Amino acid sequence: MNQTFTVTGMTCGHCEKAVTRAIRQLDPQAEVKIDLPSGKVEVQSQQPRDALTRAIAEEGYGVAA
């Protein structure tokens, strides 16, 4: 299913990769699309939203409610 997050603190392409990697560690099949300026992260994954939020937060980024 498609899930959208607003992630704060991503400033560069490395940050995009770090967030993508964090999500893929949780779900290797996940499709991840990131728009850096807006912080919008679209994830195609069957993982529960809470788990995805936690993975992003543990990488050091903020996830807006």
Place this chain on the structure above:
Amino acid sequence: MNQTFTVTGMTCGHCEKAVTRAIRQLDPQAEVKIDLPSGKVEVQSQQPRDALTRAIAEEGYGVAA
């Protein structure tokens, strides 16, 4: 010898690591200190300044003259 560069475009800790890694690929013995807000990069290395500048630039960052 100690060489100081002003590097633009570093926005986060991943950028610091990317610049450090680029310098260490050129000179594995190099000591690198980075101040992110100012972009000041101090390198302790025997490599010529031109080569260090090129390594940083090839990683995608600007080096002020």
